[in-house]
Amino acid sequence: MRQQLIELAGRLLAKGLVVRTWGNFSLKVDDTALLITPSGRAYDTMAPEDLVSVSLETKKALPDQPLKPSSEAPMHALVYLNRPKARVVLHTHQVYASALSLSPRELTVGQAHQAILGTVSIPVAGYGLPGTKGLHQHIEAALRSSTSDVVLMARHGALIIAEDIDQAIERAEALEEVCRAAYEKLIGRDGGVRDDLSYDNxxxxxxxxxxxxxxxxxxxxxxxxxxxxxxxxxxxxxxxxxxxxxxxxxxxxxxxxxxxxxxxxxxxxxxxxxxxxxxxxxxxxxxxxxxxxxxxxxxxxxxxxxxxxxxxxxxxxxxxxxxxxxx
The missing domain is CATH 3.40.225.10 (Class II aldolase/adducin N-terminal domain)
Known part of the structure; x- marks a missing residue:
């Protein structure tokens, strides 16, 4: 399972859905614990032994963990508690999903992406400072008020819930496509994107x-x-x-x-x-x-x-x- 989470981080990094230390990802271990990426560790150097086991009940790291868990670990625990079928949770800072998190209303999902995302609309959870109880409370409220497994986090990024790793990545990519289309419709032009962060014209x-x-x-x-x-x-x-x-x-x-x-x-x-x-x-x-x-x-x-x-x-x-x- 640890290697699976490392490979997940690598796939997200390669697709440009995350960079450096931004975002966090977890896998549900069982009904009592989750495995999550550590706080502040760059994905390209992260090793299986760096990952942190967290109690779903206390939302805190289990004893004798090598590093501190992501500050958003309580948010991941809330997801697993509110979505019993969930096995994977991604929190990404992808470009267009982050931009559309400034929308004051939920985002409509076109028919082409409804099956992948499993919803016809994507809620926008209220804003809170990163890692705070306020942010986590807004996420829990969004999960309870909507059946969507994709949530935009106001001024922050996106939360993606899935039953397996492939579905999680597929949803993250579909979300970016939906949000880019919504952005370009809103501003009336091609928004463009730097697909490779190392590219310079x-x-x-x-x-x-x-x-x-x-x-x-x-x-x-x-x-x-x-x-x-x-x-x-x-x-x-x-x-x-x-x-x-x-x-x-x-x-x-x-x-x-x-x-x-x-x-x-x-x-x-x-x-x-x-x-x-x-x-x-x-x-x-x-x-x-x-x-x-x-x-x-x-x-x-x-x-x-x-x-x-x-x-x-x-x-x-x-x-x-x-x-x-x-x-």
Whole structure:
């Protein structure tokens, strides 16, 4: 079972449904326990012995576990308690599902995807700070008010419930297709997506080569994403919680301690990290948050309050960022 969970993480990573340490996945062991990914451990270095067994009753790690479980372990336990047939739970931060989590209403599922997703509509659970009881309570309320096994988590990501691993991955991919179609219908254009986070177009490569010399202590990656360019004039605020954690409390034409800064007229964005992987993660979250901002603009949703953004960024840098680099 441990190897199955490691392979699941690898498949999700390869499909671009998760990156770095974002999200969490679990398998139901039996009626008393679940097996879940650890907190802050990068998926590409995670080993079977790193996985954590958690009690369904207490929602806490069983004795003598190697690492701390994901902070969302109680949410996974709630799923198994509310969905007796569930054997797999995915919590992903995939691009378009995260963007559509800014919708104030449930998402309608077209006929082509209803059989795969097992529902005609996808609820949006209320917003709560990551890992908090408030977030878990919103998830439980959504599970109890809907029979859907797919839930959008406001400003956060998606929750996918399945009876086996193949069904879970199939649902995650179908969800992204549904959400991308809904996004493009909402904004009236092709939303695009960077399928490979390591890909740089010719202009991005040229700009990186030219600008890197000015930042010798950091690694620089450039974004020329069209959805960032389409943003209204002014700073880009966090509409998704991982933007606040990883990128900063605001991105504009002056850096001000954030991990990204706009070039002239938003023609490009410079994204910074301690290494290339971190810089590419910053770019991925920036581009995802730009799409969330477009949805928020249409539905007149405000960004996450500044105090919450500062709190999340502080917690991330003190805890999760350090853990992600652990071997």
């Amino acid at each position: 010719v202009l991005e490569t040229a700009l990186r080569d030219r600008r890197q010399v000015a930042y010798p202590a950091e690694t620089l990656i450039v974004s020329t994403d069209d959805e960032v360019k389409q943003l209204p004039e002014g700073a880009l605020k966090p509409y998704l919680d991982d933007f606040a954690q990883i990128v900063g409390v605001s991105v504009g034409h002056k850096r001000r301690g954030n991990q990204a800064v706009f070039g002239p007229d938003k023609a490009y964005t410079l994204c910074f990290g301690q290494d290339e992987q971190e810089a590419r993660s910053v770019r991925a979250v920036l581009e995802k948050n730009a799409r969330a901002a477009q949805v928020a603009r249409i539905y007149r949703q405000n960004p996450i309050p500044a105090w919450e953004c500062r709190l999340m960024r502080l917690v991330y840098h003190k805890k999760y960022s350090a853990m992600a680099g652990a071997k």
